[in-house]
Amino acid sequence: MSLERKDIISAKQFSREELEYILNWAIKIENDKGNYAKSMQGTIMATLFYEPSTRTRLSFESAMHRLGGTVIGFSSSSVSSVKKGETLADTIRTVAHYSDLIVLRHNNDGAATFAARCTEIPVINAGSGSGEHPTQSLLDLLTIQQECGKIDGLNIGLIGDLKFGRTVHSLTYLLANYDINLFLISPHSLKMQNRVMDYIQGKGNVKIKETTNFIEALPKLDVIYMTRIQKERFPDPEEYESVKDTFKFEKEYLDLLKPNAKIMHPLPRVNEISSQVDDSPHAIYFKQTYYGLMMRKAIIGLVMGVFK
Amino acid sequence: MSELTLRIEKIKQGTVIDHIEPGKAIRVLNILGLDGQDGRLITVAINVQSKKLGGKKDIIKVESVFLDNEQLNQISLISPKCSISYIKNFKVSKKFILNIPDKFIGLFPCTNENCISNAEREPVMSEFMVISEKPVKLRCAYCSRILRF
Numbered sequence: 001m002s003l004e005r006k007d008i009i010s011a012k013q014f015s016r017e018e019l020e021y022i023l024n025w026a027i028k029i030e031n032d033k034g035n036y037a038k039s040m041q042g043t044i045m046a047t048l049f050y051e052p053s054t055r056t057r058l059s060f061e062s063a064m065h066r067l068g069g070t071v072i073g074f075s076s077s078s079v080s081s082v083k084k085g086e087t088l089a090d091t092i093r094t095v096a097h098y099s100d101l102i103v104l105r106h107n108n109d110g111a112a113t114f115a116a117r118c119t120e121i122p123v124i125n126a127g128s129g130s131g132e133h134p135t136q137s138l139l140d141l142l143t144i145q146q147e148c149g150k151i152d153g154l155n156i157g158l159i160g161d162l163k164f165g166r167t168v169h170s171l172t173y174l175l176a177n178y179d180i181n182l183f184l185i186s187p188h189s190l191k192m193q194n195r196v197m198d199y200i201q202g203k204g205n206v207k208i209k210e211t212t213n214f215i216e217a218l219p220k221l222d223v224i225y226m227t228r229i230q231k232e233r234f235p236d237p238e239e240y241e242s243v244k245d246t247f248k249f250e251k252e253y254l255d256l257l258k259p260n261a262k263i264m265h266p267l268p269r270v271n272e273i274s275s276q277v278d279d280s281p282h283a284i285y286f287k288q289t290y291y292g293l294m295m296r297k298a299i300i301g302l303v304m305g306v307f308k
Numbered sequence: 309m310s311e312l313t314l315r316i317e318k319i320k321q322g323t324v325i326d327h328i329e330p331g332k333a334i335r336v337l338n339i340l341g342l343d344g345q346d347g348r349l350i351t352v353a354i355n356v357q358s359k360k361l362g363g364k365k366d367i368i369k370v371e372s373v374f375l376d377n378e379q380l381n382q383i384s385l386i387s388p389k390c391s392i393s394y395i396k397n398f399k400v401s402k403k404f405i406l407n408i409p410d411k412f413i414g415l416f417p418c419t420n421e422n423c424i425s426n427a428e429r430e431p432v433m434s435e436f437m438v439i440s441e442k443p444v445k446l447r448c449a450y451c452s453r454i455l456r457f
Contacts, residue, residue, distance in 0.1 A: 010452075087430050108424040110450025114432055129422050131451055195447075195454050 004305030007116040008124045011134040011173035012199065019177060023142050025307050026291075026298035033066075036297070039306050040069030046099035047073035048091065049126070050082065050106045055267060055289055056126045056136065060103050063296035072099060092118040101303060104128070122303045130164040136266055137170035139295040143288045144223055147262050151175075155220050157183035160227035160247050160272060162192040167266040168227055169196050176203040183217050184210045187243040189234065214247055218256045224249070226265045226272050226285075251276040264288055317351060322371040324393040325383070330355050332387050333366035339382045340373065348372055381415055384408040385444055385457045412436045412446065423451040 001021050014022070029036050045064045049057050053075070061071045072095075074080045082091065088111060095102060096119040104115050109129030116123040127133040145151050156175060158168045162184055172192065175182060176199060184192050191210065200206050211217055218224065229247055234240040249263065251274050257263075265273060265285040277283050301307035328336060333352050337343070344350055349371040358365035366387075374394055375383070383390065388408040393400045414433035418425050425434040425448065436446035436455065444457040 085429075088424070088427070089431050106424075107422075108427055109420055109422050110424040110448065110452070113450045114424045114430070128424075129451070195452060198454070 002305070002308060003299075003302040004308065005122055006303060007112070007122050008134055008299060008303065009112045009116060010125070010132050011137045011170035013134075014174065014177070016177040019138075019141065019174065022138060022295075022298055022302065023145060025302060026142055026294045027146075029297050029301070029307070030294045036067060036301070036307075038068035039301060040064060040067035040304065043069040043101075043304060043306075044099040045069060045071050045073075045101050045103060045300065046095045047071060047075070047103045047126075048080075048095060048105070049073070049075045050077040050104075050111075051127065052076070053105055053126070055292060056105065056133075057103075059289065059292045060124075060126065060135075060296050060300075063293055063300055066293075067297055067301060069300070073103075088115060089118045092123075096121050101300070124299065124303065127166055130166050130169075132170045132173075133166040133266075134170045135296060135299055136167045136292075137174045138299065139288065139292040140167070140171050140225070140264065140266070141174050142295050143264060143284065143291045144262075146291065147284055147287070148222060148260070152179045154222040155181045155183065156223040156225065157185055157217055157221040158192075158225045158227070159185045159214060161190045161229050162186040162227075163190040164230070165227045168225070169193070171225070172196050172200055176200040176206055179205050181207045181209065183221060184208060185214050185217050185247075186212065187229070187239070187247070188212055189239060190229065215253070215256070218253060219258065222258060222261055224257070224261060224263045224282075226263065226269075228268070228270055228272055247272060249273045249277055254280050254282060257282055317349065317369075318398055319349060319351075319369055319371045319395055320398055321396050322349075322369065322373050322394075323375060324395060325368040325370075326365070326391045326393065327358060327360055327387075328366035328368065328390045329387040330358075330364035330366055333368050335386050336366075336368060336383055339386065340370070340375070340379060342370060342373070378415060380406060381409055381412060385412075385446075388441055388444060408438055408441055408444065410438055411449075412438075418448045418451060418453060419455060420448065420451050420453040423448060423453065425450050 047057050064071050092115045101122045103124045103126045104112055105126040106128050109131040111128040112125030125134055162168050231240050261282055263283045333354050351369040353367040355364045384406050390406050392406055393403040413435050418434050425432050435449035439445050439447050446455045
């Protein structure tokens with residue numbers, strides 16, 4: 001099995017076997033950091049971020065530095081020739097001469113697929129529109145596996161904006177490879193999109209339960225994956241007002257949880273998890289960022305063909 | 309059949325589209341941009357009995373019109389498996405069943421306004437993969453949006 005020279009565009013591209021291979025590599029590198037500290041020496045990674053990012057961009061860059069490689073790129077389209085009107089295609093064709101792999105975040109759905117068609121070097125999708133964010137879902141999977149000790153058999157709840165949230169789309173695609181019970185918990189107008197539902201039902205591994213009742217579902221869950229509900233996603237502002245606090249995790253809800261339940265969040269958090277929850281042993285959303293670094297080191301090395 | 313023949317005039321040259329799914333002939337005419345204003349002979353039969361489809365079908369006969377690939381692809385979305393006959397001197401010169409292609413490139417835009425294939429000035433054409441023929445479902449090669457026909 002090899003991911004060498006492959007683009008990482010969609011969580012749908014991975015088989016269960018490949019997922020286990022990637023997860024194993026992430027753990028292997030972490031357990032033997034010193035041995036991998038120079039493995040990307042001489043390699044340049046370009047991070048092209050057309051949209052804001054803290055964790056994704058910095059963890060990719062940190063991962064590359066920790067593997068001995070170097071990084072070029074921009075963190076806002078306003079400081080590149082994009083501001084002058086340069087197309088994505090032209091930017092990719094140019095940067096491909098300056099680097100060995102490209103990490104791209106873009107506001108358009110499908111931008112990473114298009115970018116990958118513009119160059120021979122590997123392209124990693126770091127979030128495109130409201131479509132997908134495959135490396136976030138890989139780190140989420142690693143977090144679940146490491147913190148819960150397994151993935152199969154778990155009751156996993158995805159909560160919040162399931163319609164436009166690219167992280168939950170990609171995570172759902174990955175979880176479709178496992179025998180789990182998936183609780184999709186959202187306001188009615190932010191339900192999971194049909195294309196995602198079609199995919200997961202087609203795989204046939206997952207038992208799905210859709211509900212709008214967050215509190216009722218909480219005691220059943222092993223993993224509570226919270227996401228942000230954005231006001232601008234609602235056509236009717238009144239509807240936003242009616243649901244915004246319904247999908248907020250308050251401190252008192254901790255009493256409802258299973259003893260080993262884990263609360264996750266892709267971050268940034270705004271107000272969907274009370275800060276009073278942060279110190280709870282159930283809360284692992286900051287630990288997720290640590291797994292993010294582990295996962296992105298593995299992805300970089302695997303795509304560049306260094307880890308094999 | 310003889311009753312039908314009486315009602316539908318023969319054409320000297322042009323195209324017969326037969327076994328169109330019932331009720332879809334008007335949409336096919338729209339694809340072909342035919343509204344009868346140019347004076348050419350067009351015969352349309354809607355919801356006539358069809359042994360082949362085991363129920364009803366539509367038929368279009370249009371004089372002096374032959375279809376290009378783009379038009380054929382568009383019709384295949386509306387009514388795959390209809391039959392196309394080209395007529396020359398009152399005789400069938402070519403006949404074939406219309407199959408839906410594996411993919412559609414540049415034929416129509418993605419319905420997702422935020423899809424990269426709709427981005428201004430990017431050198432990209434829309435591209436859809438056929439994921440189901442009955443009912444016809446296409447998936448955008450870029451944003452994965454599914455279009456149903």
